[in-house]
Structures are given as structure tokens and as C-alpha cells.
Amino acid sequence: KGPLAEAAFQSRASSITLDYKNGELDPDPKELDKIDIEKFGGSGRYVFNSGWLVDASYSQLELDPKSKGADSIDVDVWSIGGGKYLNENTTLVFTYSNIDPDEIDDLDRYEVELQHLCQASWGAVKLNASYGLVDIDDEDDIDIYGLSATYYWNNNLGFGVSYKNDSDVELFDEVETYSVFSEWFITENIAVSAAYVDVEFDDED
Numbered sequence: 001k002g003p004l005a006e007a008a009f010q011s012r013a014s015s016i017t018l019d020y021k022n023g024e025l026d027p028d029p030k031e032l033d034k035i036d037i038e039k040f041g042g043s044g045r046y047v048f049n050s051g052w053l054v055d056a057s058y059s060q061l062e063l064d065p066k067s068k069g070a071d072s073i074d075v076d077v078w079s080i081g082g083g084k085y086l087n088e089n090t091t092l093v094f095t096y097s098n099i100d101p102d103e104i105d106d107l108d109r110y111e112v113e114l115q116h117l118c119q120a121s122w123g124a125v126k127l128n129a130s131y132g133l134v135d136i137d138d139e140d141d142i143d144i145y146g147l148s149a150t151y152y153w154n155n156n157l158g159f160g161v162s163y164k165n166d167s168d169v170e171l172f173d174e175v176e177t178y179s180v181f182s183e184w185f186i187t188e189n190i191a192v193s194a195a196y197v198d199v200e201f202d203d204e205d
Helices: 004-012
Strands: 015-025 037-047 052-065 075-086 091-100 105-120 123-135 141-154 157-167 172-185 191-203
Touching: 004 105, 004 123, 004 141, 004 172, 052 091, 123 157
Parallel strands: none
Antiparallel strands: 015 037, 037 052, 052 075, 075 091, 091 105, 105 123, 123 141, 141 157, 157 172, 172 191
């Protein structure tokens, strides 16, 4: 038995997840408006006996700038992916996503992600590494890569950090996202989580 948050991963169980998030983005540089963020969606994974797996997800993100007269933006995102358990605690998954913002051409995203869970007497660590690109019509592709690590103090409580880099963005040389997060399972089936996210924009020369 390991961390409850990784129960489905360890047991190779098929799963369905519902998700709701609400927060605020306070950009720097300051000329960008503060933005209220609301997100809801769902995802699922089906794992075959052979270790092959299929993922699918859908989410809707509402971005609501706080400046007077600014319109909110809805972004629909759906994805489908496939991959395999390379061993008992390691997966490699390829994912295709379609990102469809209001009144803007939709975007195609391609990503590969490696996940590994390491368990020891002092706890457990989940490691994630990913690389991908976003295909934009008539624009340069956006390269995306990220790393994250979650340390599980015990089976109920975990703390994590993550980093993501979006390079060659139209308005900036790159966008870097740092986050810290935690999750606590109150019971085997109920958990609460919290996260802090910092997004940094590097201006083009």
C-alpha cells in the first residue's frame, strides 16, 4: 500500500475524475489586468491488462479580467492520449489536445509525459517530466516543458513543487510557471488540496 493519491496509478486501475478550480491571476508586468479564473472539467483513464492505457479529458476555463468593460473569455479544452506502463511504477504517455478559445483560432497541442513513483522507508516521491509543443496557424510553434515532484510524508499527506516553461510565445520570449501544492486525504475517498502558482513573463528584446 502506498500514497492514497497514487492508488489508481499503483494498482493500474481505470478511473474517472471530476475537477473544479477557482482562483485569481495577478500578472507581472503590471500593465496586464488581474484575472479571475474558474475551471471545471473531467477526465478518465482506462488501463488494459497488458499495461497499455488510454486517457481522455474535457475542461472549460473562464478568464474574467477585472478591468472595467473587459469581456470574459471561455476556453474549451479536450484531449485524448495513449501510453503504457514501462514497469510497475513508471508510465510513458503521449497526448493530443485541442484548445478552443472564444473568437480565436483553436490550437493543437502535442505532449509526451514520463511519470515515476519511488517508494522507500522514509516516504514516497512522484516525479513527472514532460515535453511538448503547441501548433499555432501562421505562427511559430510554442515549445513547452515541465518538471514536478511530490513528496508523500505518509499515505494521506503530500507536498509538491512544479515548474513549466512556455517558450517562443507571441508576446514574450517565454512564460515560466512555478507552483507549490499540497493534498491531504481526510478519509480514503475524500481529499482537500491547495496550491499557489506564480507566473512570470519575460519581455521580448
